Amino acid sequence: MNTILKIAWRNIWRNKRRTFITIASIMFALFFSTIMRGFQLGSYANMKRNAVEAYSGYVQIHKKGYWDDKNINNIFSIDEKLVSKLENDSRVKVIIPRIESFALASSGESSKGVLVMGVSPDKEDKMTQIKSYLEEGEFISENDKSILVAQDLAKFLKVGVNDSLVLFSSGYHGATAAGLYAIKGIVKLPTPEMNRGTIYLPIEEAKSFLSTEGKMSALVFDLHDLEDADGVLETVSANIDHEKYEVLGWKLMNKELIQMIESDNAGGIVMISILYLVIAFGIFGTVLMMTNERTREFSVMVSLGMQKTKLAMVVLLELFFMTLLGVVAGIAISLPIMIYYYYNPIVFTGESVEAMKEFNFEPIMPMSLDPQIFLTQAIAISIISLIAMSYPTIKIMTMNVINGLRS
Amino acid sequence: MSIIKVKNLTKTYHDTEVPVHAVNGVNLEFKKGEFSAIVGPSGSGKTTLLNMIGGLEHPSSGMVEVNGTDMFELSSSALIEFRLMNIGFVFQAYNLIPVLTAKENVEFIMQLQNKDKKQMNERTISLLESVGLGDRLNSRPNQLSGGQQQRVAVARALASKPMFVLADEPTANLDSKATMQLLEIMEVLNREENITFIFATHDQRVVDKAHRVITIDDGKIISDESVSK
Ligand SMILES: Nc1ncnc2c1ncn2[C@@H]1O[C@H](COP(=O)(O)OP(=O)(O)O)[C@@H](O)[C@H]1O
Ligand SMILES: [Mg+2]
Numbered sequence: 001m002n003t004i005l006k007i008a009w010r011n012i013w014r015n016k017r018r019t020f021i022t023i024a025s026i027m028f029a030l031f032f033s034t035i036m037r038g039f040q041l042g043s044y045a046n047m048k049r050n051a052v053e054a055y056s057g058y059v060q061i062h063k064k065g066y067w068d069d070k071n072i073n074n075i076f077s078i079d080e081k082l083v084s085k086l087e088n089d090s091r092v093k094v095i096i097p098r099i100e101s102f103a104l105a106s107s108g109e110s111s112k113g114v115l116v117m118g119v120s121p122d123k124e125d126k127m128t129q130i131k132s133y134l135e136e137g138e139f140i141s142e143n144d145k146s147i148l149v150a151q152d153l154a155k156f157l158k159v160g161v162n163d164s165l166v167l168f169s170s171g172y173h174g175a176t177a178a179g180l181y182a183i184k185g186i187v188k189l190p191t192p193e194m195n196r197g198t199i200y201l202p203i204e205e206a207k208s209f210l211s212t213e214g215k216m217s218a219l220v221f222d223l224h225d226l227e228d229a230d231g232v233l234e235t236v237s238a239n240i241d242h243e244k245y246e247v248l249g250w251k252l253m254n255k256e257l258i259q260m261i262e263s264d265n266a267g268g269i270v271m272i273s274i275l276y277l278v279i280a281f282g283i284f285g286t287v288l289m290m291t292n293e294r295t296r297e298f299s300v301m302v303s304l305g306m307q308k309t310k311l312a313m314v315v316l317l318e319l320f321f322m323t324l325l326g327v328v329a330g331i332a333i334s335l336p337i338m339i340y341y342y343y344n345p346i347v348f349t350g351e352s353v354e355a356m357k358e359f360n361f362e363p364i365m366p367m368s369l370d371p372q373i374f375l376t377q378a379i380a381i382s383i384i385s386l387i388a389m390s391y392p393t394i395k396i397m398t399m400n401v402i403n404g405l406r407s
Numbered sequence: 408m409s410i411i412k413v414k415n416l417t418k419t420y421h422d423t424e425v426p427v428h429a430v431n432g433v434n435l436e437f438k439k440g441e442f443s444a445i446v447g448p449s450g451s452g453k454t455t456l457l458n459m460i461g462g463l464e465h466p467s468s469g470m471v472e473v474n475g476t477d478m479f480e481l482s483s484s485a486l487i488e489f490r491l492m493n494i495g496f497v498f499q500a501y502n503l504i505p506v507l508t509a510k511e512n513v514e515f516i517m518q519l520q521n522k523d524k525k526q527m528n529e530r531t532i533s534l535l536e537s538v539g540l541g542d543r544l545n546s547r548p549n550q551l552s553g554g555q556q557q558r559v560a561v562a563r564a565l566a567s568k569p570m571f572v573l574a575d576e577p578t579a580n581l582d583s584k585a586t587m588q589l590l591e592i593m594e595v596l597n598r599e600e601n602i603t604f605i606f607a608t609h610d611q612r613v614v615d616k617a618h619r620v621i622t623i624d625d626g627k628i629i630s631d632e633s634v635s636k
Contacts, residue, residue, distance in 0.1 A: 002518075003511075003514075003515060003518045006506075006507075006511075007504065007506055007507065010506035010507075011506055014505070014506065296501060297501075297504065297505070300498065300501070300502060300504075301504065302487060303461070303463055303490065303496055303498075304490070304491070304496055304515075304516060304519075304563075305487055305488065305490045305491020305492070305516065305519055305520075305567070306487070306491075306519055307484055307487055307488070308484070308487070309484075310519075401463055402458060402463060402464045405458075405463070405498065406454075
């Protein structure tokens with residue numbers, strides 16, 4: 001075995017130039033693919049987290065039919081004991097009640113249709129970290145009768161802290177809803193769409209503004225870990241009356257985002273596949289030369305009494321060493337860069353920012369360090385090498401020593 | 408007692424327009440300790456005959472028995488193992504594994520035989536000393552002259568303690584001095600250790616050293632003479 005390793009290792013340095021080119025091509029393939037996948041997966045995770053934490057949460061309970069018809073009449077109340085039981089589930093971070101309704105916000109000068117979110121300020125903050133988005137003024141508290149206005153909306157309505165807005169809406173069962181609210185704070189929300197048209201109101205005030213008789217439109221679950229989302233969804237599902245309520249998971253509530261991510265992801269995989277196809281041809285070329293230029297040598301070794309399987313092992317080890325060196329070198333150069341961008345995500349500036357906001361993207365590109373990225377790329381390269389290995393293996397197993405000796 | 412029995416051996420190549428009878432009905436026996444040369448002009452069938460005796464090439468008909476074993480009855484991997492344990496080979500050129508040193512080339516055979524490490528080391532050094540290369544143990548083949556390479560090949564052929572050594576034109580690429588050196592070494596090994604050598608050659612200097620000269624032409628043995636020295 002020792003000798004086989006030694007022969008293989010020395011063989012790869014017989015043609016240094018070719019070996020370097022082969023290793024370098026594997027290295028660059030790995031470098032580009034891990035960096036590209038790192039940015040892609042980092043962005044996806046960020047988009048998912050933004051979507052979930054900024055708005056949908058991981059699971060929501062509504063009155064049956066609410067999601068398809070977000071009508072103020074589709075509100076509900078639920079057994080408090082069930083809610084506290086679910087809140088005691090160790091996977092659940094917080095359960096947030098909300099009332100959502102559309103309203104017309106008017107500053108006297110201009111008006112705009114907005115989403116009014118009646119929230120429990122402290123609980124809402126636990127999930128959305130809305131406090132950290134405060135740009136001006138102060139955060140609202142449970143018993144306030146004042147509001148938070150999203151930054152772009154405030155700009156549009158030309159209002160600031162301590163100014164007032166009039167909200168008009170239609171309340172529960174057709175009740176008229178109108179109110180004058182002082183602006184306590186301005187928040188800069190993470191998704192551009194929300195930042196253009198959201199107003200936060202303490203939930204008790206929202207209930208009275210919309211005459212909901214204590215009912216709410218959604219109970220939003222925030223979890224400690226995305227991995228638990230499906231499990232919690234099941235638990236909640238098992239505990240409620242499906243005649244009266246509906247339970248939705250984050251994937252269903254963010255369908256468009258998931259679809260967008262899937263198609264972008266597929267694009268990335270196609271690009272990497274093309275890259276690997278090119279690399280594969282390089283590896284095949286090397287293997288072809290490596291095998292064919294040594295037919296005499298192989299014949300001598302088998303003539304002397306070396307089993308063909310052992311000889312094939314030598315050549316396989318050569319390819320294995322080259323692949324391993326390429327993979328290790330590739331990861332060695334990409335990892336520091338990926339770690340850097342993991343801690344310092346790219347923040348876009350300039351013209352692209354507006355376009356991204358237009359499509360509801362946060363203009364940053366974070367990096368993912370998910371070990372799966374490296375594993376997947378290493379496996380892809382290994383599969384290419386394995387396929388390439390079939391050539392020398394077949395060649396050696398079927399070779400006729402006489403032809404080699406006479407050449 | 409004969410260690411090699413060649414019976415009615417023929418090899419016909421059909422891959423040419425007219426079939427070539429490279430070896431045509433050869434009967435031969437070799438005894439332990441013989442120092443024989445198979446001679447004949449180029450194309451007469453020497454290499455083909457030697458390759459069949461070495462179990463490298465299958466005959467069209469006839470058989471080769473080595474120490475009672477009909478080699479061509481063996482499975483292909485058993486035949487490789489049989490060669491490893493019983494037959495030493497010296498080819499015309501490019502015999503050595505290029506990435507291994509002289510010492511490693513000799514050891515290679517014993518490693519394939521799973522020999523004990525210490526025993527292997529001692530034997531390798533004494534073999535390389537006996538071919539006059541005790542000071543070139545760590546040289547790679549490309550650092551050795553053609554003659555030195557052939558001497559390493561002889562040492563390697565003996566490493567496995569084979570029943571006999573086959574050498575196909577071992578001196579073809581060597582100058583006179585290297586040829587004489589190589590021949591003397593093989594002669595000494597034959598005389599002092601009773602090693603059986605069979606050469607294929609058309610080199611007169613080799614023929615002159617041989618104790619038995621088998622002449623072949625058109626695949627047929629035309630004479631088989633023992634030469635008293
Ligand atoms: N693979 C082959 N196919 C066809 N003819 C061959 C093949 N190998 C050898 N021969 C022919 O067999 C004859 C004997 O060749 P060989 O044994 O090499 O002779 P020598 O070693 O005496 O020069 C030659 O005519 C050669 O051309
Ligand atoms: Mg010949």
